[in-house]
Each structure stands twice: as structure tokens, then as C-alpha cells.
Amino acid sequence: MSSLDLLRIRAIRTLALVGWLCLPVLLIWGTAMGSPNTGLALATAALGNVIPTWMALRRRHDAAARMNFAVLAALLPATYVYLLSGMTWQMDAHMYFFVALSMLAVLCDWRPLALASVLIALHHLVLSYLLPTWVFENDGTITRVLFHALAIVLQFAALTYLTTRMRHLIVAQDKARAEGERLVAEAETERSKAVAALAATTAAEERSAHERARRKTAEARLAEERRSALIALADDFEQSVAGVAIAIEGAAATLEGSAATLTQIAADAGRQANEVAAGAAQAAGATQDVADAVHRLTDSIGEIAESADAQATLTGAVRRNAEEGKNAVLDLAARAGDIGGLVGEIHEIATRTNLLALNATIEAARAGDAGRGFAVVAGEVKQLAGGTARASDKIVTLIDSVRQGVAATETNIVGAADAVLRVATAAGDIKGAVAGQRGVAAEIERTAHEAARGVDMIEQRIARVAAVANEADTLSRHVREAAGSLSDHARRLRRSTDGFVEQLRTGEREAA
Template sequence: MSLSNIRIVRKILIIVGLLSAILIYVGYAGYHSAVTLGMAGQDIDDADGQALRASRMNNTLLALNRSQYRVGLDASQESMATVEKSVAESRALFERSLDDLRSSADPQEQEMLRGVADGYAAFMTSLETTMQKARALGAVAPTADQMALITSVKEGRTLVDQLQQRIRALAEHYDKAGTDMAHRGQVMADGAKRTMLIGTAAGTLLGIALGLFIGHVGVARPIAATVDCLQRLAAGDVGFTVFGIGRKDELGAVAETMQVFKTNILRTREMEAAAKEQEQRVAAEKKKAMDELADLFDAKVAGVVQAVSSAAEQLSSTASAMSSIAEETNRQATTVAAAADQTTANVQTVSAAADQLSSSIGEISQRVGHSSEVSSSAVERARLANDMVRGLASNAERIGRVIELISNIASQTNLLALNATIEAARAGDAGRGFAVVAGEVKTLATQTAKATDEIVAQIAEVQASTRQAVGAIEGIGAVIDELSQISSAIASAVEEQSAATQEIARNVDQAAHGTQDVSRSIAGVTVASAEAGQAASLVLAAASGLGRSSDILRTEVGSFISRVRAA
């Protein structure tokens, strides 16, 4: 099994488990040694107990021997009663100790205990003989029998000495057995110590070596490689293979997460490139649409403005001609009036003047009719220009709605970038590179919003200029309507003048009879010519105003087109 497929927790648990196993072994060895030492101590304690019993038997034998001496020295009834009681107690204690030793003795000890029992039986026989003799003699002076008693006591002493030697040998045996057991216990304790020390040292060294190996190969080196990948990823470098893909430990999970971040960075860069390309394409399309709109507006409105300007110039020329004709008519009427007193003499002159006046009035009528047609055409062109400008305003509003849609998209992009920044912050250091990308996306969205605001401002200016153009064109239409009304008035005056001239022509043949009528007609012609002059002046003034308005309109349209193309 490879260390790369073992989780860090399990790697640490391996070390802990190994050390625990070593400690369990060392503990078991120590426990076993302690149990063995305890058993050895129990054996030593048993040996000490047996030695103590042997010592008690020796002391009991000494007490029995003293009782025998006491009987030999004092055979009175009181002394005998005391001795018999002491002998009974000592005998019971000796025999009980002997039975205890027999219950736990090995074959060698059993042989030794049989010798002790035989000696004890011989001594007790001697003691009983001594006591029987003492009871038989009673308290008398030493006699030959007493001397025999003393001799018997001495023999008992010899037996006691022999028995003490045997008991001493038994005690030495038990002491030697206890010493041997203690030595074996010490040897076992030393072995247990060595085992514990060697096991602990070996386990510690093995644990350290295994810990260093696992820590370096299984933890430190993979973590260093993972950190290097994270640092490169944070620096924006994605041209590397993520370390740890396929591992089953925690670093494998980190590697999979890092691969996700790397994929997201690549995807984000692709999205940024696509967004930049889309932005450039939208900007190009917007520029193209604005240029086409400006060209269309320039082509249509400029033509209308040129037509209005031409109509104004033509109307001005017509008004000047009308003014000249009116002046000429006035002069001719004055001449006719002056010649009215000589009507009879100058009938032919009046007739010629009347014919010339009729011709002039016809020309005036033609020019006034042409002026009326020009005014009507100018009104129609002004209305067309007004409709075009209103259509331009509608297009500007639609462009405004498109810009508003772009602004909403920028706001949503900004919100998305904000959400991405929050998620990167939750990821900590692993999401730092993604946070930088999210900041760039947010900056791009902010720039888009600013550009959208500028376009909205330009559209607002375009709409304002459009409204000004609409107002100017409406003013031009009003002026042209006024010119049309003036032309109608001039036409009425010319018709009246034509009627007066015809009346003059009819009355030329009757000049002699209608001199007064001729004078009145000439006066009417004079008034009509004066009115025609005034009307021509009004037409000239209106034509001048129309020319100035057309110049203003041309300037405003040029400025508007320049701003649209600049946007």
C-alpha cells in the first residue's frame, strides 16, 4: 500500500499504534516479570515462614530441654505441674510446626524432616522417662537414683544438641533456598529490566525512524509540492499539472479542489476574452449604427435645409422683384395721374401705359403664384424635416433603451463578480487568485457601466439637440406659413390691380368722358402699388428670417451630426 493513498490521520495513527504496541509489549514484559518476581517473593516468603517454623521448633526444643533440667533440679509437685503444662504446650507447638513443614516439603526436605521427627521422638521418650523418674522420687535429697536422673538429663542434652544440629541444618537449607530464590528473582528482574530497556529503545528508535519517513515522504514532501502548486495558481500560472490527483488522502482532496480552481480560472479567462470580444463587437456595431443614423439624418435633413435655404433665397429674389415692380407701378401710376389732366391729348400714351401696366401686373401675378408654390413646397419640406427629426428622437429613445439593457447587464455582471469575490474570500488563500479575477471582472463591469452612463449622456444631448431641431423646424414652418399668407395677400392685391388695369383699358376709349374715373382708377392703382410694395417688403423680411433660420438649422444639424459621430 502506497503512503499517498493513506490519509494523514491514519499515517499518524500508524505511528501511535506502533508506539502503543511497543508500550503494550514492554508493559506486558514488565507485568510478567513483576508476576514472576511476585511468585519468587512468595516463595521467599514461604521459605522464610518455614525457616521461622524451624526456628520456633528449635526454641520449643530448648524450652523442653529446660523443662527437663527443671525436673531434674526440682521434682516437687508444684514444679512438676508447671513443667508438665509447659511441656504440653511446647510439644503441641513443635508438632504443629513439624506438620506445617511436612505439608509443603519437597522429597529432600521430607527426608530431613523424618530425621528431625525421629530425633524428636527419641528426645520426648527421654523427657518422659525423666519426668516419670522425677514423679517417682519426689522432693528428696539427691541419691543414687537422682544421680542416675542427672545422667539421664545429660544424655537428653546430648540428644538435644544432635536435634539442634539437624534443625539448624534444616534452617540453613531453608535460608539457602530463600537466598537462591532471591538470586533467581534478581536475575529475572535484571532480565526484565534489560528487556524493557531494549524494547523501549528499539521501539523509540523505530517510531522515530518511521515517523521521519512517513513525515517526510508521506506528509512534508507532498505538502510542499501542493503548496508550490497553490502558489503558482495564486500567481495566475495555470501551465502546470496539479500534484496529488488520484491520491486517497487529504492532499488528494486538496488537489481535486485545486484542479477545480484551475479549471475555473481557465474558464474565467475564456469568459473574459469572450466578454471583451463581445464588448468590442457591440461598440463597433453601435458606432456603425450611429454613423449610419448620422449619415441618414445628414442626407435627409441636410437636403431639407438646403431646400428651405434655396426656397428662402428664391423667395427673397421674388420679393425684391415684387418690390421693384411695385415701385415701377407706383411711378407709372404717378405718370398716369400726371397725364390725366391731358387725357384727351394723351389717350394713346395712357393706352400704352395701361397695356404696359397690364403686362407688369401679369408678371407680378406669375411671380406671386410661383412664390406661393415655393412657400407651399417649403411648408411641406419643413413638415418632412420635422417628421424626420421626430423619427431621429424615437431612434435615440430606442438607443437609450438598448443602453439601459447594457447597463442592466453590467450591473448583473458586477453583482456576479461580487458573489465570486465573496466565494473566494470563503475559500481563503486557495481562492486568492480567483478573487483577483473576480476583481478584474468587477472592474470591467464598472467600466462598462461608466461607458454606458457616458453614452446615456450623449443620447440625452442628442435628444436635446433633436428637440431644438424640432423647435427650429417648427419655427421655420411657422415662418413659411406666414410667408404663404403674405403671398396670398399679395396675390389678392395683384388681382385687384389687374382688375383696375383692365378697367383703365376699357375706359381708355372713353377717356374724354371718364377722365375723373381714370383719375380715381389711377389713385386706386397707386394705393394698390403701395400695398404691393409693403407686401413685398414683408415678404423680403420673411425671406431674410427664413434664411437666417435655415442657417441656424444647418449649424445645429451639423453640430448634432458631429456629436453623434463622435459618440
């Protein structure tokens, strides 16, 4: 915050305080003078103080705050004039307009001065027109008002010049002080830098000497440490390389033994694979034979099925023929019954004819001679009737025998039909069983073919296994040879390492 701002803040606070101090002054003065306008003067003064005081409390010092105090500066002297209205002191109270304008100068701004001057001049002009006695106690003419207004204008001009110059001076002083402070800060900074640089130089020299001494000590210690490290390195190298060489030798020996074992295992595996391949080939042939046999069995079952079909067909025909024969025998039995009925009629006719012949004979005997010839005819008729009756009896006998034959034949035919029915049922069962066996045989044949293919595949894979076993045998021989070579190299490496380490230790002892 600049000096001008601080000055304005303090000025505004002071003006606000002076504004409120006017109230007790008004009260005391009005009471002392016996003014009847004291109450209204106090009220207007308090009303005019409200907004400026509020802005002062908010630490405002901007142009708006300053303009508020300009209004207050025009109002408070007017309350004094009003307080002393009609008294001799009324004219003297006008002097406080000039006091108020002068107090505004501490705000270092010409605009509050202008506003206060305009308000003072205007309200005097207006009141001199409306209430001339209120403005001046005696003879308040416009000329006097203008004369006073000119004084206000002159004071405004003088105060404006003063405040403008004062503001410029304060601003310039602020700038100069800020520049001086900046230069002092820069000088202080440079001095601090110089002191720091000097101290840094001294410290650097001390550090350099200390560093040289420390470097010599470190070099000696490093040389010693390097020798110790080389010896330790030689020991470690010897131990590690020798250990590695020994481990390689051991690993090579183990590897060689493993290769030999692997060779043996590969040979056994090859042999067993060959045997398995041979067994698989035999199994494949046997499986194929089984498949062929099953195929033939399937063909035989097919023929059996065809025969069962033919038998079923024939059985059906026989059954139909038996049924037709049964019907024919039954028809024959019925016809025989009919013939029996006819024979009975013939026998009755013969009986009646015999009675007629007997009656004719009696009548012929009554007729005497005349009826002798008729009696002969009657006798003949009687004989014919008797012959007819005997013939009919024979026919009845024959018909009975025929009926017995028909019944026997019917019984035989029914038995034959039952037998044929059982034969047909058995043929159907055979047909179903043969169909089931045919499906099972086909499944067996398919399974046998798949088994044959599986056995072929096993044979091929076993052959590949045998080939791989042979390759493993060859590879294990190579590994065995490589392991032997590796063992030789490890032995040579250990000898070389021993020589190198011995040379290293000898060199370090000579250097020490």
C-alpha cells in the first residue's frame, strides 16, 4: 500500500471522527445560544454522517469514499448556519464552509473539493432565491451570494493546486523511496554475494589442500587394497575356477555314465519296440482275419434271414390254404346234412309208397280177378318202395360215415392251422433274432476293422519309436564322446588356472 493510500485512509478516519464530533458541538452550541433548531440540526448532521462513517469503517479510501466526505463537508457547515438562524452569529457560521473545504485537502484529490464547492455554491444560490433571510440575516442579496461563491471558487482553485502538487510529491516520494530500497537491496545482495564468494574461495582452498592430503592417503590405501584385492581375487579365482573345473569333470563323468546308461536303455527300447512292432503286425493280421470271419458270418446271417423270410411267406400261404380247406370241409359237412334231409324225404316217400302198394294190394284183392294184374303192379311197387327204403338207409349210413370223416378232417385241419401258426410265430422270432445278430455282427465287423487300423497305427508308431530309440542310441554315443572331451578340457583348464594364479601371486609379491 502506497503512502498516498495510507494518508487517505488516515484522513478519511479523521474526517469521520470530526463529523461525529460536530454533533456534541452542535448540541452544546445550540443549547448555549438557546437555538430552537438544535434538534433538527443534530438530526441532519447525524443523517449525513451515516454513509461516510460506514465507508471509513470498511477502510475504503477510493474516489467514491472521498466524494461521500465531500457531501458531508457541504452539509455540516449548513447545519451550523441553520442552528444559528436568526442570530447574529449566523453570518460567522459561514466561515466553516471554508474550514470544511480546507479539511478536504488532506484527501489529496481535487474532485471532492469540486463537488463540495459546487454543492455549497448551488444551495446558497437556491436558498438565496427561496429563503434569503435563512442565508443571510440581513440584506441577503444575490450580489453577496455571488461574492461568497467567488471566494469558494478561489479557495477551490488554491486547494486544487495544493492537493495536486501534494499528491505528485507523495507519489514521487514513494517512487524515490521504492527505488532507493531497491538499490539498497541490490547493494546488499551484491555485498552478500561478494562475502559469500570470498568465503567460498577460502573454503575451496582449504578443501583443495584437504583433498590433496586425502587423495594421497587414499591412493596409498587404494594401492594396498588393490594388492589385497588382487590376491583375494587370485584366491577366489583359483577356488572358483578350480571348483568349476572339478565340477565340470564330475559332471562330465556323470554325463558319460548317463550316456552309457542311455545307450543301453535306447538299445533295449529299440529291441522292445521291434518286438512290439512284430507283435502289432501279428495282431493286425489276426484282427483282419477276425474282421473277414465276421464279414462271412454277416453274410451267413443274411442268408438265414432270407430263408426265414421265405419260410414266413410259405407259412402264410399254408395257413391261408388250411383256412380254405377248413371252410371247404365245413361246407361239405353242410351239404352232407342236406343230403341226409333228402334221404329222409325219400325214405318217407318209400314208406308212403309201400302203404299205397299195400292198399292197392288190398283193393286188388277186393277186386278179385280184375284186380289181379293191379295186384301184381302193386307188388312191384311195394318191392320198389322197399328197395328205395333200403337204398336210402344205405345212403344215410354213408352220409354218417361222411360226416364222421368230415369232422375228423376238420379236427385235423384245425390242428394243422395251429401248427402252421406256431411255425409262423417261430419264423418271425427267428427273423427278429437274425436281424439283431446281423446288426451285432456288423458292429463287430466295424470294430474289428477299427481295431485293425489301430493296430496298424500302433505298428507305425512303434516303428517310429524304434527309429527314435536308434537315434537316441547314436546321440548318447556322441554325448559320451563329448563328455570325455569335456573332462579333458576341464583338466587342462585347472592346470592353466593353477599356472596363472601362481604367476599372479608371484608378480604381486615382487611388486610389494
